Amino acid sequence: MKKLGIYVHIPFCEKKCHYCDFTSITGNNEIIRNYVNALVKEIRLYKVHSTDYLVDTVFIGGGTPSAIDEYYIRDILDEIRNYFILEENCEISIEVNPGTIDKKKILSYKDAGVNRISMGIQSMKANELALLGRIHNPEDVTKSIQIVKEAGINNINGDLMFGLPHQNIDSFIESLNEVIQLNLTHISMYGLIIEEGTLMNYWYKKGLINLPDEDDERTMYHHGRRILEEHGFKQYEISNFSIPDFECRHNIGYWKLKPYLGFGISAHSNIDSKR
Ligand SMILES: C[S@@+](CC[C@H](N)C(=O)[O-])C[C@H]1O[C@@H](n2cnc3c(N)ncnc32)[C@H](O)[C@@H]1O
Ligand code: SF4
Known part of the structure; x- marks a missing residue:
C-alpha cells in the first residue's frame, strides 16, 4: 500500500508574535468551534x-x-482514524507553544496517539523573547519540556531562531547551548525572516530595531551547525538537525515528494500527481 502524510492546520494563537506571517489569528471560542467542525x-x-x-x-x-482545547485535537485525530488507515507506528506530531501547555493537555495528546512534540522555543533570552512578542519566558520552556517528558513523550523538537534584533553571536550560542542541555531529539534552527506586514517589518523600516549584520548572521548559522554536530545532532535539511533515527519523517516526506493531504485553511495537498 502507498504511504500518505496528513497535515492539519490550526490557525489560532494566543497572541500574534511580532515577526510571524503564518496563517493564524487570535480566535474566540465560537470561531474555534466552528473551525474544528468544518475541519x-x-x-x-x-x-x-x-x-x-x-x-x-x-x-x-x-x-x-x-x-x-485539547478535546478538539482528540476529535480531529479520532476523525482521521475513522476515515483513514494509520500505520501502527505512525508518527503523530503536534506543534506547541511553551505558554500554552500543562500536564493535562499533554496527557490528553498522548492518549489521542500523539508521539512527537514540536515546541516553539525561539530563544532562551528573556529580552529577545520579549522583542519577538512571545508569550513565554525561558523558565516556561524548561518547565514545559519537563512536563512533556514526565508525560512519557520523549521525541521532542525545539524550534530556535537566530539573527534576531539586538542578538549577538554570543547570546545566540548561549541560547543554543541551553536548548542542547534540554536533551531533545531534534532541533530546528531558523534564520529570522523579516516578513511584509508584520510589526517587526514596520519597526525595521522605521529604524527602531537593529539586526545582526549579514556576516554575524551567517556566523551564527555556521557555529550553530558545528555545535549541534559536536553534540550528536546530524543535519538532514537546511534548518533541521536530529539525533540518529529521530529525523521528522513527515518533513522528509515533503522533500521526497511523498503524497500528502492537507486539511484546514492554507493547507495544501500533493496526491495522485495533483497539487
Ligand atoms: C507554527 S510555528 C511553531 C509553533 C508555535 N506556533 C510557536 O510559535 O511556538 C513554526 C516556527 O516557524 C518559525 N518562524 C515563524 N516565523 C518566522 C520568521 N519570520 N522567520 C523565521 N522563522 C520563523 C518559528 O521558529 C516557529 O516556531
Ligand atoms: S510564531 Fe507561532 S505562536 Fe507566534 S504567531 Fe506565529 S504561529 Fe503563532
Missing part, C-alpha cells in the same frame, strides 16, 4: 483516498494547535 467535515470529504493509502505520518501544525 472534520473536510476530512470526511477525502475518504475516497483512504483505501489506497496507509497513513504513516500526521502533523498538526499552525498557528498554535496547543492554543485550543
Whole structure:
C-alpha cells in the first residue's frame, strides 16, 4: 500500500508574535468551534483516498494547535482514524507553544496517539523573547519540556531562531547551548525572516530595531551547525538537525515528494500527481 502524510492546520494563537506571517489569528471560542467542525467535515470529504493509502505520518501544525482545547485535537485525530488507515507506528506530531501547555493537555495528546512534540522555543533570552512578542519566558520552556517528558513523550523538537534584533553571536550560542542541555531529539534552527506586514517589518523600516549584520548572521548559522554536530545532532535539511533515527519523517516526506493531504485553511495537498 502507498504511504500518505496528513497535515492539519490550526490557525489560532494566543497572541500574534511580532515577526510571524503564518496563517493564524487570535480566535474566540465560537470561531474555534466552528473551525474544528468544518475541519472534520473536510476530512470526511477525502475518504475516497483512504483505501489506497496507509497513513504513516500526521502533523498538526499552525498557528498554535496547543492554543485550543485539547478535546478538539482528540476529535480531529479520532476523525482521521475513522476515515483513514494509520500505520501502527505512525508518527503523530503536534506543534506547541511553551505558554500554552500543562500536564493535562499533554496527557490528553498522548492518549489521542500523539508521539512527537514540536515546541516553539525561539530563544532562551528573556529580552529577545520579549522583542519577538512571545508569550513565554525561558523558565516556561524548561518547565514545559519537563512536563512533556514526565508525560512519557520523549521525541521532542525545539524550534530556535537566530539573527534576531539586538542578538549577538554570543547570546545566540548561549541560547543554543541551553536548548542542547534540554536533551531533545531534534532541533530546528531558523534564520529570522523579516516578513511584509508584520510589526517587526514596520519597526525595521522605521529604524527602531537593529539586526545582526549579514556576516554575524551567517556566523551564527555556521557555529550553530558545528555545535549541534559536536553534540550528536546530524543535519538532514537546511534548518533541521536530529539525533540518529529521530529525523521528522513527515518533513522528509515533503522533500521526497511523498503524497500528502492537507486539511484546514492554507493547507495544501500533493496526491495522485495533483497539487
Ligand atoms: C507554527 S510555528 C511553531 C509553533 C508555535 N506556533 C510557536 O510559535 O511556538 C513554526 C516556527 O516557524 C518559525 N518562524 C515563524 N516565523 C518566522 C520568521 N519570520 N522567520 C523565521 N522563522 C520563523 C518559528 O521558529 C516557529 O516556531
Ligand atoms: S510564531 Fe507561532 S505562536 Fe507566534 S504567531 Fe506565529 S504561529 Fe503563532
